[in-house]
């Protein structure tokens with residue numbers, strides 16, 4: 001049996017529900033994947049797990065699914081945010097895709113002093129998070145936030161949430177693992193690294209733990225995946 005197509009839908013799912021398909025979904029299912037009425041797909045809405053659904057109407061601009069039964073419960077990622085300074089488009093796309101696969105609950109592009117990108121296309125990044133969740137078997141889609149300034153974000157920071165501050169200044173020093181439960185945010189800097197002011201501020205925050213990601217300086221996209229791996233295997237849902 002071939003693997004069923006997984007589809008994220010914004011419509012809430014439940015037994016017997018009829019779910020309208022968007023134009024893009026109809027194009028993908030019926031145009032690209034050549035599914036017809038009666039075909040079965042797996043649908044998830046980010047809130048109620050994964051459901052088996054049957055195509056009951058096909059069209060060029062839309063279609064309809066009918067929900068049969070639940071196939072998997074909702075699996076929420078740990079309360080982990082990934083904050084990163086956006087870099088070149090393709091690498092930023094990569095970070096968003098990997099963060100969704102690795103189980104970040106929220107993806108937050110932040111503008112630091114040395115961030116090159118002045119703006120992001122949030123909707124495009126969100127679509128990447130959706131696609132990643134569809135292909136990795138996730139039942140949850142992390143929200144991608146609008147670009148926010150790091151200094152403002154830190155000024156309003158709730159210190160119940162710890163920060164795993166990935167400080168390239170610590171490259172080569174003995175690696176430390178984040179410790180302590182509760183909500184967390186990982187912070188990755190831009191190609192140019194953090195400014196002295198940012199580094200000083202973060203080191204002064206009690207809720208921030210500066211960590212090394214090993215002896216080499218990683219590119220920001222590599223650092224994001226490495227940091228998520230380190231956190232998930234130490235405090236998250238990989239244990």
Ligand code: SAH
Nearest residue numbers: 166167168171188189192193213217218223
């Ligand atoms: N241009 C900077 C490096 C920036 S690397 C320099 O040469 O110093 C991009 C980001 O990845 C950094 O801001 C940091 O958050 C993270 N990073 C890369 N390598 C790291 C390491 N070995 N330890 C901790 N963080 C690292």
